[in-house]
Amino acid sequence: MTRQRFLSSLRGIFLLTALVVVGFPLVWVTLASFKTPAQLNDPSLIFFGPSLINWTHVLEGGILQAAGRSALVAGITVIISAVAGSTAAYVISSYKAGGTVTRFGILAAQVLPPAVLVFPFLTLAYVVRVNDSLIPLIFAHLSFVLPVVTWFLIGFFDSVPKSLEEQARVDGFTRFKAFMLVVLPQVYPGLGAAIIFGFTLSWNDMFYGLILTPSKSAILPVAIAGFNTFRGVELGSMSAAILVAVVPVVIASFFIQKRLVQGISGGAVKF
């Protein structure tokens, strides 16, 4: 009993520490976004009259347009990833396409530093004259979102009995129709999680954005970095912009956390 109590208080302390480590920067950034430049000089200031000056500055400075571009890139990336990833994951799971190598090797590209891929993307973008547009960025994001979405879905498809597809084929449907009408609906929860996860990955990426869309089509993380000016860091505005970027991700994470664990542990949809 005492041992149990000890363990549970230890767990409590651990969780509290984790909460402080994760939560503190968020609280600090939130406070900073409502402080005037003068108040920002005093980091210990917790109670103060909030000001919207940073928010006005940020919103007028086109942060919403940048967020819109980020959402567009993430949206297109994740739609392509969901379509290609779900079909790929299904054949890898069900037909053992590509064998074990593909099943586990699909994430191998993640090991490559993005720096290896970014210059080929940049050169290609120049050659086909789409540089500083969102197109090369979507392709760049697909290079890491698509494998992750595919890998994530393999486990979910593994848990769908093969006989469901076979039954649908005997019931009069083509293989593709059987997949669409019978197999895919079984992994909708996983697909939903994969879509949100893939969206977040794309939304958070800064490296590719910095090099492929440096100016007129800058995405949100690049726009945020723009507050680090030659006159110094505009801390208040940057904090407001960071909140614009973080809040959707925090909300999305809240909804997918359970499925995320399922996906990582190999899918656990029970029949």
Added chain:
Amino acid sequence: MGTVNLQGVHKAFGTTTIVEHLDLDFPDGSFTVLVGPSGCGKSTTLRMIAGLEPVTSGTILINDQDVTDCEPRDRNVAMVFQNYALYPHLTVAENIAFPLRATKAPRELALRRAGEIAESLGLAHLLKRKPKELSGGQQQRVAIGRAIIREPAVFLFDEPLSNLDAKLRVETRSELLAIQKRLGVTSIYVTHDQEEAMTLSDRMVVMKEGKIAQVGTPSEVYSKPNSVFVATFVGSPKMNILEGNLHANVFTHASGESWTVQSPHEGEILVGLRPEDVAPTPDPLGNASIEQVELLGPRAVVTMTVGGQKVVSVVDAAKMTSITPGTKAKIDFSPDVAHLFDPKTKLRIP
């Protein structure tokens, strides 16, 4: 109308042969059971008929049309899987109506037809439920309903009762038989349970290692098994096989015990005896020692050893008073009940 003909159907995975040059005809309206131990190729045969497994060589005809290379959807067959394979995201009504979606039938019509079928299967009150809210027996009936709605040429059943408990299995078995007789659709049924095969089929196909061991009506297969394999596979408890010599109609067992057996055959022989044909009579000087007595209601299974060999007998429980474990008995059987097999080929001696 639905006939199925398998002509030299062969299936191999690499060098491993699963089904070996199978020739088999399934007449219109027949109920044929493919039975055999696991790994004998019966399920693979069924899956080849369904089109879920490509054949390595040979031809499959359904209603005299070559469907060997056709997709499952073009074969006009319906299948019931062992795990029922109900679509978890659809209701009972939608599950039953699902095959009609493939024919582009109007949704209203499909659901009405599904309702009628559900009614006939006693599922009318469950139409709006999802499969996971049903019992095993109900799921089974939904799967059958879904097979019926297509009005197929052939029903294929892949061990559809093996996930049910013993009592439900017996009930569902007779329901299934009644449905098949009512609709008159040619049915091919796979099971490893010989008792199920005996009760359901018009015709039994006993398979072993990818080949047909025997084809016949259940009573033919039971009363005239053509090999030791079929003799011991069909029937429960299984047939006793005694090894010995036959000379001038006298069979002498390896233990020295002898009985009269009518056959012109001479020399080494295997004698097969159904447990119900073996009659033990208490005798302190008898050669059989009673090992175990299991009472099964009106009957009892008596396990004995004769010359170190186990012999099982099924007797009337009423006659059991003096047969108890540890006592001795004499074994008797009538001369015409013995099944004779060649010890080398293990085939029946006529």
